[in-house]
Amino acid sequence: MAGYKGSKINPKKFERGQIKIILMVLPLALFMLFPIIFIFCHAFKPMDELFAYPPRFFVSRPSLDNFENLFRTARTSGIPLSRYVFNTLLVTLLVVLGAVILSTLAGFALSKLRFKGKYAIMELNNAALMFVPVAVMIPRYLTINTLGITNTYFAHVLPLISMPVCLFLIKQFIDQVPDALIEAAYIDGASDFRVYRKIILPLIKPAIATGALLAFQQVWGDLQSSTYYISNDGLRTLAFYMSTLTSAASSNSIAGQGMAAAASLIMFIPNLILFIVLQRNVMNTMAHSGIK
Incomplete structure (x- = not known):
């Protein structure tokens, strides 16, 4: 083992050995980029190119006509577009903050604290990874209905915060994080919360950023909450509004597909x-989370 030389996951200098990996990954990367490039092109196509x-x-002659048609249609709605934007920003902020706080607290407890049942809790969490949102849609609805929080912002936040x-x-x-560092803090008289706040949080900033990104992606494009738990249009989100606004237009004409592409692009840009x-x-985070 003394003579073993590992390779860095992300070397700073380009090496010739990377050429084979690049040639293997490049076709897959281009294939995955095709839908994104198509949406970009379709959103900026003028009317004659949509019917071509x-x-x-x-796109050969980029145009903003699809975006103008989208916002013109939005102005005919009974509820201002700004209301949907406000709802989306508020719900996104609450979900991201809540998910990060709960995940860091629970992660610290399951990783560094000793108590009965923590391994069973982690196994249940791992089992929950196998369930798609559709599989838990009915239990979620029954829970939200029992709590009496339908048609409230909590109906958006509660299903996504965990x-x-x-x-x-x-x-x-x-x-x-080395256990010796945690034990040294306890010897100095630090409490569990102080260890969490002063040691754990500063050391796991990449994981926090990744968790915030995953939470943002989940809530930003969520349609389920606005569809099943909310009947008041004034509490629905931008993703639901864009979906309903463009679905009818895209089904009626080819021109509506350009407007749908423009709406998709608007929803995609923040994620990108x-x-x-x-x-x-x-x-x-991905590199460290796989190391045992």
């Missing part, structure tokens, strides 16, 4: 920007 036959993949994948990643990241900003943190 055979259809063109790329994220098993966020807890799993953060707990795995906290596992990498946030991922680009937090990309380094995400890669760090």
